[in-house]
Amino acid sequence: MKLSRTALFALLPLLLIASLLLAGCQHEPPPWQLTSIRGHMPDLSFKLTDDSGKSVTAADYKGKVTLLYFGYTHCPDVCPLTLAHLHAVMQKLGKQADDVRILFVTVDPARDTPAVLHDYVRAFDSHAIGLTGSPSTIESLVKRYRASFSREPDKHDSGYEVSHSSAIYIFDRAGKARLLATPADTQPQLVHDLHLLISSGD
Structure with a gap:
């Protein structure tokens, strides 16, 4: 059947929409629910002291x-x-939580000794590890991941506080930076993306 020029022009918008829909079906959206930082942050790298007093690296x-x-x-x-x-996220991961480690790096090494860190982080979750080091080492690590912290003026009654950024940097099994979580991200989002990272074998 031969179509007139008018009919062809009338069909063009429909053909364009159909082609766009087909193209959309061929490209699945990214699976991550957190912010991807792949290629934008350096690999996990450090030399610190863990909460048992042992020297550790990434x-x-x-x-x-x-x-x-x-x-x-x-x-x-x-x-x-x-x-x-x-901790709630680890509980939701179940057995898969054994493939995850929470690295809590102190920005207050003067007060956070390995023993203090150990008691603190383990009170929350057994998969958490406290890490400390010299002030210069910690400052370099903070800068490496574009985080920040600053000591506030001393308070006579309760010592001092430290203002610090609150992002969570997530690295895959090979130590590659993959995701960034913020306080606005929910437990289901974290569970979803951690499940994908753990199951991928990366």
């Missing part, structure tokens, strides 16, 4: 999905809320 956590967080044990609100949040 290589000690190869094979695990790692969550890097900067905080301190005297933090009045954000840190305990974040660790409680991550």
Whole structure:
């Protein structure tokens, strides 16, 4: 059947829509519910002291999905809320949580000794590990991931507080930066993306 020029012009919009729909079906949307930082952040790299007093590097956590967080044990609100949040996520992961490590790097090494860190992080979750180091080492690591912290003026009654960024950096099993979580991200979002990272074998 031969179509007239008028009929062909009338069909063009429909053909264009159909082709766009087909193209959309061929490209699945990214699976991540958190913010992807792949290619935008450096690999996991550090040399610190863990909460048992042992010297460790990022290589000690190869094979695990790692969550890097900067905080301190005297933090009045954000840190305990974040660790409680991550504990709930670990519980929802079930057995898969054994493939995850929460690395809590202190930004207050003067007060956060390995023993203090150990008692603090393990009170929240058994998959959490406290890490500390010299002030210069910690400052370099914070800058490496474009985070920030600053010590507030001393308070005579309760010591001092440390203002710090609150993002969670997520690395795959090979230590590659993959995702960024913020306080606005929900437990289901974290569980979803951690499940994908763990199951992918990356």
